[in-house]
Amino acid sequence: MHIPDGYLSPSTCAVMYAGAAPFWLVALRRVQAMLHARYVPLLSLFSAFSFVVMMFNLPLPGGTTGHAVGMGVAAVVLGPWGAILAISLALAIQAVLFGDGGITAYGANCFNMAVVGSLTAWAVYRLISGRSALGSPRRAVAAALGGYLAINVSALCAAVEFGIQPRWFHDANGVPLYAPYPLAVAVPAMLIGHLTFAGLAEGILSGGVVRYLQRADPALLRTTAPENATDPLQPQPAGGWRTVRPLWIALAVLMIATPLGLLAAGTAWGEWGVEDFSNPEARQHIAAASAQVAPPDAVPSGLERLASLWTAPMPDYAPAFLKSRSLGYILSAMFGVGSILLAWLAAGWAARRLRGSHNRPPSATLV
Amino acid sequence: MGRQTFAWFTQPPAVGDPRLSKAAGFLERNVVALAKTLDHAARADETARRRGLLQKLDPRAKCVGIFAWILAAAATSRLAVVGTIFALAVALAVLSAVPVRTSLGRVWTGVLVFTGSIALPALFLTPGAPVCRIPLLEWNVTAPGLLAATRLVGRAETTATLAALLVLTTPWTHLLKALRTLRVPKTAVVILGMTHRYLFLLLGLARDYFEARRSRQVGRLDNAQRRHAATATAGVLLGRSLALSDEVFMAMRARGFRGEVHLLQDARFRTRDGLALAAFVAVAALGLL
Amino acid sequence: MKEWRLLYELRDLTYRYPEVTALDSVTLDIAPGERIAVLGANGSGKSTLLRVLAGLSFPNVGSVRFDGTELTEDTLAGETFAFAFRRQVALIFQNPDVQLFNPTVFDEVAFGPLQLRWPRGEIVERVQLALRQMEIEHLKNRAPHRLSGGEKKRVSLASVLVLDPDVLLLDEPTAALDPQSQSQMIDFLAENHGAKTIITATHDLPVVGDIADRCVVFDAGRVAADGRPDAILHDEALLLRAHLLYRHRHRHASGVVHSHPHLPGPHRHD
Known part of the structure; x- marks a missing residue:
């Protein structure tokens, strides 16, 4: 899911940076307005947490393991705007320090995972959890589904970005310059991998963490629950x-x-x-x-x-x-x-x- | 898609790896993965503090210069240009005391395994004139397929080498200083700095949680128990992170922080930094001509 | 003629967390230049008291005045008072990982002066001075996660001493330090720091005589005693009640009251 450099054309990368930028700006403005000075340490610690969680081996059914991105957990705990920033920051450290995901492709990775992923995870979580109690199993299921769908929608975005490469970026003889597979191959190939492994990892992490928090620290779930509409991190419609x-x-x-x-x-x-x-x-x-x-x-x-x-x-x-x-x-x-x-x-x-x-x-x- | 380049090797070995049998347990694998990440960062920092060519340069010149090369390698349609930039990057690594065989070798194998497996089907799937035929399987390797796959792998290897070169010759704090002067918003730079600082604390904590759990573990965990162990650890870590963020906020406030960050700027850009930057950009421009 | 002023005046101060009451109707006066040890077991309200004194937590009931001005969110929202207060009052957190949040030691020490908008030249000069004072110049470019416990404590001290504060609030300064760093810390606190007010929260009784002229004992959020160290430290019943002393049940020392200032010994338990 972390797109490396060289898979997308520079112009695609520029468009993706441009696509992510307004979300960064709005998210920053909202988080600043809601949290005042507190957002600096909160985002720092949460990004560090997201990074560490991306390293976890999550056991999947069938004995394999997978890695999650953590957008589900971020969206449930911070709300969509905080999640956009926290995941973007974690991706920045991954790209620069660990070479996981490209530097030119950073905008695309942020758009797919931080922006689209967080918004999807949050929307699905809110939709399914509804007005259920903080301790309700429905919330864990909602978070799991939110994570699962979020990673798949992110993968779909990445697949579309891959898939348009051979169409628009090829040499005079029609040989692809970047990712060589057209949409008809890229989309199913990406989605099959994510509908199964990566999606499950994300779902398991999101659902599992929510279940843990319900028992250990339910206050952390209050932020994005509708009972608490004035809570600082929640968008106010x-x-x-x-x-x-x-x-x-x-x-x-x-x-x-x-x-x-x-x-x-x-x-x-x-x-x-x-x-x-x-x-x-x-x-x-x-x-x-x-x-x-x-x-x-x-x-x-x-x-x-x-x-x-x-x-x-x-x-x-x-x-x-x-x-x-x-x-x-x-x-x-x-x-x-x-x-x-x-x-x-x-x-x-x-x-x-x-x-x-x-x-x-x-x-x-x-x- | 999985992970690639140098992070490849900070990942634990795959299931079935003889070094860590499944019986050794998934808790160990998480301990190993987290310890390796810490170790990787420490090693990068060590190389970055050696005496070498790139280490002497101003981080701003390096950031902009290497980024220009990454862009050139990504934008060119000629394989020769990608190859030249790759060779230049390796030469710079040698001059900067970067251990080519170990540090860069890891990057290269990582990219080859990851991008290589993605590029492989393109050899056969891209329509065009066949170059050769794989015996037994009876699949044709086509000329455009070969070109497309080489481009993808070549670009991925070159850009990954360049990115690795930047981290391996620049301590994180210097990178942050460079970002400060390259018009990245101050707040973003401060948050990135704090994220990196607490990353080590949280990586260490997570490793300790898994270690503690392992020391109390008798017998094997079934799959559901493993999942539970992993998500509960993530939950504990989350609670700890948020509590820490509250305390850190107090510590910041106690020293006068009011929401706006103020930083020291030490902008000393010497002639040799300017020359180096010019050289970087000239090479990139030549490649794109 | 100027009358004798109090530095801190706490009146019927109560601070509640959602589940517990950390400070319960505390009334306390602190004069400039006093060296006070705040004694109490874990959870007795010491840390909360320091946060109230540092203008980080604000009471639910009652009031706290610093040099005549009440400390509230509102008074600290004004830049002039906030800057003056933050420069004068410094808090050292128990956990150095909380205190040290900057990428390098230099940045850490420069953080306070930068936020208070000191002139650049002066900042660099003062930071160098503070580093020299704590003998950590060689650590200048290190990242905090690569420091030992003792080094972290010294950087923490440098990061607040750079502001030359008048009031120093220390939360368990000797906790989790090796014996050498511990004794260096006690030496530092025992030194003459001019007119500085030093308030140390601790449950480490044997050091109290060296670092304080006055002891305030906290028990469950209330002031249980307030007096001279020798008087407090000899009041065994009080210290037992406040959970600062305990009787050993195991065979090494059955019946012997431990952690007593006159029985320091190498087997101190804290």
């Missing part, structure tokens, strides 16, 4: 809306634009069709690249139906790869989530406009 809104809009636009961009740019794709999936030889290679787990030979039927949402309205001139189901379901999911986000943002905006025009205090209108 009302006041903080303005700083976060641009991020959500950017995310929604990115999610919608990516599949469309591929569609627009994709006419020359396809040297490596998705037929690779049914080709036993190629499947074996993909399996080797993804920790000896064979890729699925057929796309599950539910996803197939979902994918048709995407492929159905595709015009005939669309490149073949866009009609592939495995890619199609991912792209349509992205498109769908992006659209929902935008709709939600628009509804929120409209609601506030309406409310604002009726309930504005008289003094404000006079001034």
Whole structure:
């Protein structure tokens, strides 16, 4: 998951730095505002903790071990903004001091793991844990699922970054300059490894730590629990809306634009069709690249139906790869989530406009 | 994806490694992993304090110069340029008393195992004219596949060597000083410094927790118990980290800290640092021409 | 004519943590230049008292005044008073890993003066002086995690002495030190430091006579006794009540009261 230097083109790296930067800024501003001076030692110690936990061997079912990134634990204890900063700092030390993850790819690694990972882990944790009690088993399950999904969404981001490399960065003869596998190979290869091993490690760590804290130190779980809406580290929806809104809009636009961009740019794709999936030889290679787990030979039927949402309205001139189901379901999911986000943002905006025009205090209108 | 480059060897041996059989237990493996991480950092610090060419340079010149080379190695489309930068990096390592065979050798094997295994399928999967055929398996190695795989491995090896060269010739505190003057926000530099400082404390604590658990352990743990041991250790460590952060905050406040950090800047950039930086950048620019 | 001023005035001061009451209606006066040993078993409220005196924790009930000004979050929010107070009052934490949070020894010692915005030139000069004073110049560029326990304690001292404070608050300064470092620390505290007020929290009775002219005994958050060291140290019943003495149950010393200042011996238990 830690992308080394040389896998992504410098321009991709620059875009990823640019993608992570606004999140760093907003996170820093919010954490500063909420914690005042205290954030300096808190982030330092938590980043050090995240780094140490990344070193742990976590036993997985079946006798193997794996490593976690710790974004699940960070998001549950610190909330998403603190987690973004803490994980970014831990990744910086890993990259510089231990060569784990590249320096040019640092922005990409932060975007995938610290930003997308923390936000996903936190959203899933909050969604599933709901208003359950601090000691409720539901919280442990929510944290485990949050960690599991977070690492997989991070892996998907990394896979997309890998996958677009051969399309956009190749020499005159079409030979890839950076990561050589197209989306149709990179996405399943990354996801298979993470849906199984890395995801489990993250899930086990997040769930296990929450279960431990429930018994030993439940106060640490209070920060991100809804009962305590004024707690310093928790984002406050009302006041903080303005700083976060641009991020959500950017995310929604990115999610919608990516599949469309591929569609627009994709006419020359396809040297490596998705037929690779049914080709036993190629499947074996993909399996080797993804920790000896064979890729699925057929796309599950539910996803197939979902994918048709995407492929159905595709015009005939669309490149073949866009009609592939495995890619199609991912792209349509992205498109769908992006659209929902935008709709939600628009509804929120409209609601506030309406409310604002009726309930504005008289003094404000006079001034 | 796993881990790579020099961290590769701070990781414990994989399951089934004869040096540490599974029966020796997973607690030991965690103790070993944490101890090795501490050891690795100590060794890097030791090399960084030797007398050598790069050690004499201002850390700012080194940071910017090496970063320029990493960028050049990442941006060029010519393998020859990547190869030249790699050779220059090795030459600098020799001149800087960096143990090439042990320190850099580790980096190289790590990258080869990790990136190599990722690049391998590309040899066969990339469409193009076949160069040779693997007997028995009947797979074709294609020319574009060979080129793409070499590019990936070459770039990864070169950039990893450069990054290693920077840490192996620059003590962490000098790196922090360089960041201060390279317009990285002060707060970020202070937090990075504190993170690094407490990293050692927490690594040591985690190792001790695993050690303590091991000393009380009779017989083998089953898988669920191991998981429990690992996550409980993480939980204890988390509680300790947060308690420490409260105390450290008090210690900072007691000495006048009010949220904004103030640092000493000692900016002494000598002519030779300027020349070295110019040389670094010139090589990078040449490579990109 | 200027009347005799008190340095600290604590009035009915109570400090509660969510689960326990650490200080319970404490009333205490401290005059400038006093050398006080705050005695008490673990959990008796000594550390909390030092944090209150250092303006880091604030009482739930009652008040604490420093040189006439009440210490509250609000008074310490003002820069002028905060800077003057932080320079005058220095706290040395029991755990040096808490006290030493900077990347190098030099940065550590320079931290206080930098936060108080001293002029650059003066900072470098004062830091050198403090390093020389504690005989740790050779450790200047070391990282704190590479220091021994005794070295860490000396760096801690240098990091606050650089500010030339008038009040020195020390939390268990001899805990977890080897005998040599321990005796160096006691020598330092026993030296004449001019008009400095030195308040030491400890449960190490044999050193009290050397480092203090006054003893305040704490038991469960309350002041159990306040007086001259020789009087307090001879009050066996008081010390037993405050858990500062104990009777050995094992055979080496059955019936002998240990940790007594007049029976120092090599087998001190602390």
